[in-house]
Amino acid sequence: xxxxxxxxxxxxxxxxxxxxxxxxxxxxxxxxxxxxxxxxxxxxxxxxxxxxxxxxxxxxxxxxxxxxxxxxxxxxxxxxxxxxxxxxxxxxxxxxxxxxxxxxxxxxxxxxxxxxxxxxxxxxxxxxxxxxxxxxxxxxxxxxxxxxxxxxxxxxxxxxxxxxxxxxxxxxxxxxxxxxxxxxx
Amino acid sequence: xxxxxxxxxxxxxxxxxxxxxxxxxxxxxxxxxxxxxxxxxxxxxxxxxxxxxxxxxxxxxxxxxxxxxxxxxxxxxxxxxxxxxxxxxxxxxxxxxxxxxxxxxxxxxxxxxxxxxxxxxxxxxxxxxxxxxxxxxxxxxxxxxxxxxxxxxxxxxx
Numbered sequence: 001x002x003x004x005x006x007x008x009x010x011x012x013x014x015x016x017x018x019x020x021x022x023x024x025x026x027x028x029x030x031x032x033x034x035x036x037x038x039x040x041x042x043x044x045x046x047x048x049x050x051x052x053x054x055x056x057x058x059x060x061x062x063x064x065x066x067x068x069x070x071x072x073x074x075x076x077x078x079x080x081x082x083x084x085x086x087x088x089x090x091x092x093x094x095x096x097x098x099x100x101x102x103x104x105x106x107x108x109x110x111x112x113x114x115x116x117x118x119x120x121x122x123x124x125x126x127x128x129x130x131x132x133x134x135x136x137x138x139x140x141x142x143x144x145x146x147x148x149x150x151x152x153x154x155x156x157x158x159x160x161x162x163x164x165x166x167x168x169x170x171x172x173x174x175x176x177x178x179x180x181x182x183x184x185x
Numbered sequence: 186x187x188x189x190x191x192x193x194x195x196x197x198x199x200x201x202x203x204x205x206x207x208x209x210x211x212x213x214x215x216x217x218x219x220x221x222x223x224x225x226x227x228x229x230x231x232x233x234x235x236x237x238x239x240x241x242x243x244x245x246x247x248x249x250x251x252x253x254x255x256x257x258x259x260x261x262x263x264x265x266x267x268x269x270x271x272x273x274x275x276x277x278x279x280x281x282x283x284x285x286x287x288x289x290x291x292x293x294x295x296x297x298x299x300x301x302x303x304x305x306x307x308x309x310x311x312x313x314x315x316x317x318x319x320x321x322x323x324x325x326x327x328x329x330x331x332x333x334x335x336x337x338x339x340x341x342x343x
Contacts, residue, residue: 005223011245014224014309018246019253021217021259026274026334028205028213033254034212035306039330053334065205065270068214072306075312076227082316088225094234109222110302110316117318132320137329139294143287144279145285145309146294147304150321151247154252154279160257161279168291174240176299177236 006083022153031064034149036140038062039070053141085109101185124184145167205269218310227311229302236299284343289341299330 007071021180025031040054041062048054089108095106105112112119121123140146143165145154149171225231226246235243260266261274268274281287298304301322303311308326311319333340 009224010219010251011224012234014220014226015246015249016218016253017220018224019250019255020257021213022254024255025210026258026261026276027207027268028267029270030272030274030302031210032276036311038332039305039327040334042327043331043334047331050332051334051337053198053337054228054331057314058300064207064210067210068217069306069309071211071214071216072218072221074211074219075215076222076310076313077218078215079219079222079310083219083223084306085225088228088230090230090234093231093239093241097237098230100232106272107232108316109225109227109311109314110319115229115316117303123242128300129318129322130325131266131323132297134332135293135297136301136303136305136308137297137323137326137331138332138333139290139292139297139329141311141333142290143294143329144290146306147247148306149297152250152319153276155251156258157276157278159279160218161281161284164281164284164287165291165294168288169295172292172295172297173232173236173299174295175292176214176225176296177233180296181302 008089018152020147023177028073029064031154033104034065034145035069035072036146036149038065040141043067055178063104080109080184101181103185140173217306218313220254221307221310222314227303227307227314232299285341285343297326 007043010110027034041058043051044054044058046060085108088109091104096107098111103111103113114125116130120129136146145152145162147169149161149166150162155166157184206332221227224246226243231240231243234240257275266274294304301308301319303319303322308319308323310322
């Protein structure tokens, strides 16, 4: 049993489970499944200053979601450290392309050539981690949602605005993959 | 922090309800985090594979998640199901307008998604899963959201 849980979960198990968070949160109090609102709630809680976007009652609108986010952190720990993660079995084609880009360490969930503290201050470390993080935070706030809010909640509700946002996600991702990464690596 | 002051923001009026215990959300979030890690959705490698169209894994996860959620919403609507505390369930539509904020914001987010190999949930899960340097990406994402809030009056939204 433990063996089955410890192994990587196939898409047809993980996808439907993720989809069920939408009705679960609706049933628990008409909450909309979406992670990125928490970035706004945290800004509102810690450094609202005089920025109108952060001057609202984050506790009443966001405490449930911040609790959800705290859970994600705990879940990341359980999933990654207690259940253990092996190497990610990506396809040989992707492996070859990434090798060409200069990625040689394929152990773990992310390449250690970028995502370890020692590489944070290298050019590609700083751009990937600091620059990437900034764009994730800025973009998701501007678009009013991320993968969970727009791609899953939004598309499931057949929301046209979410479709535009998701097309944007992919446009940006492709631009980064085919133009920015080759320049960066 | 002054928790007792009333805030006039409209979101507080529509969202600030007394609902079920916050513990429920913590437990659900925990399950979500485990799923994200165990399905490798948090992996930079999987995101690269997705943007290079070389594996069905990510598309399978996202598409089956959307299908499950859509079917669930349809069932909730058809049956007129209410929340556990008896409220009506509603999924408010977003205003598309000319879509500037969705196009521009979405594209910027997409670049960040491919660079970090993670969206906001995975960034947090990864930090705890053993790649602690992702904490810096989470802080950067907070800075990015703050910057958006600061620049918001100057940005086109429609």
